[in-house]
Amino acid sequence: MKAKRKSLSETEETHTTTGGNGFGFDSSHYELPETNTVETRVADREATWDEKYRWKANKTIFGEDQQQQAVKDKNGKKKSKSERMVEQEEKRRRSEILSRALLEAAVAATDDEDEEEEDSEVVKMEDQLSLSVGIIGAPNAGKSALTNFMVGTKVAAVSRKTNTTTHEVLGVMTKGKTQICFFDTPGLIMRSGGLPKSDVKVRVESAWSSIDLYDMLVVIFDVHRHLTRPDKRVVGLIKQMGSQVNPKQKRILCMNKVDLVEKKKDLLKVADQFKDLPGYERYFMISGLKGSGVKDLTQYLMEQAFKRPWDEDPLVMTEDVMKNISLEVVREKFLDHIHQEIPYDVEHRLIDWKELRDGSIRIEQHLITNKVSQRKIIVGKNGSKIGRIGVEANEELRSILKRHVHLILLVRLK
Template sequence: MIGHHGYPYRTDVKVRVESAWSSIELYDLLIMMFDVHRHLTMPDTRVIKLIKHLGEKVHSKQKRVLCMNKVDMVEDKKDLLKVAKEFADLPGYDKYFMISGLKGSGVKDLIQYLTDQAVKRPWDEDPTTMSEEIMKTISLEVVREKMLDHIHQEIPYVIEHRLMDWKELRDGSLRVEQHFITPKPSHRQILIGKNGSKIGRIGIEANEELRSIFKRNVHLILQVRVARKRNA
């Protein structure tokens, strides 16, 4: 599987994509959101194909919504009507929304629609607690988010990210160890930063957020290493 950056997706990314597709039918409502400004300036055939694929037929057990984001960046608003018309004949979408996540335009209408669709029913799990598996997933997502905040190149897409160890200590705190595995030594150096400044900042910010989410002390350990070369 090749990303837009030209590099192959690493195992963790591929697994997440496959997991998302395998669970797409499980939800009562699906939002297909795309960048309408990019669609008008640099249309991507893959995105167009996906929009049409998800909207080609009505799903009796699931409502689908087409959401055009970043309308604030479109200077000629008539262009928005052209895009709406382009996808108007897709029966699979129950509603169409034009929003600006940055400016807030149209967001209230989307929220109201989602609220109206909500169904009261018993929780599948206790809403006041988190399972260990959910906590592990959250820890990976938080750390990866902080990494993306600090590295604005395409290098993150070729970095493998693993949870190596998870322990609850006697005092109730958590010891969490995660590794970043880079394909090249140069990528490792970029992620580490001068004198460890970059990976250190990522760790500090992620640790603070995890403590806030889990309501307990977290000892986050991050390591960066280069992938071993496979024998030919």
């Protein structure tokens, strides 16, 4: 029997069962809003005409002022046959002149078009510059938000929860001849003395082992939290990374979330606290979420690029990147809507990915838990939790991927 379609305004969502072992979300059961395509925007737009723009155009092209145009409009109410013929010929002549002027304006290159042409110009391999950048820091320092802002699209899940990132995520920014690849690593957990824990999970061990693989290392910390609730582990991480110069790698220190600090002079106190660390080339004060100071940071990184071929095609969003984005978007919504103690050991898998003939994408992901109680929390009453997660994730994926998405989420036991 065909499932009843429900609107987003309804308070309860239905749940889908598969084989008795899973409860989930299927976007085909919901009436999702239409995507804002070019066609719908053009169709919905009403034609408007502002008289002042017509006067300005007539003055620029035909040399007529506003008073002359008003007199012509007043005298044009009653005309003889010969006058009307003359007027039609005049309209034809004016139309030709106007068309020519519009064509010349259309083909004239603007500054923005010049910049676009420069960005889209094929760069020869021998002229290419590239840089690999690792972004590292304590849990919840804002690494994912900074990566997303610099790359220009969502490549890493952003959440108020700690330890959101469970693996390295690659984001690519290409400008002119320069390409920068960003690696967002899991938050590093430190002992009070500043040494890595011996019992950290594989993802954290991977973060430590990958530090030296990057050309540039960005060490980031939450300066607002540092001022209100200082954490010895964070201080230990900052000092350990900047204790000595690494001849094979440049390192910079980023004080993030400066927008949350009310007294800006407090930022100078923090900068003074870490000024004597020789391992850092530069210090930056930024807001990864709002973008403050990120432009200067981006410019600095571009200046550090090496002359070598790019690693990624800048004009293509590969299927691997799209798959990764789909996982990150769902994970972010998952963390936003589960307010109890988050079961970080929930296994999140991409099960199926199909690009259909109509251009849409079918995405099936599974959230696999060890306990029935965890599954109940994720599913929610009558499927309300997983329903909200699915609807929000589906809408965001359609916005990012610029196409219709059929999203299926299944919560099941191992």
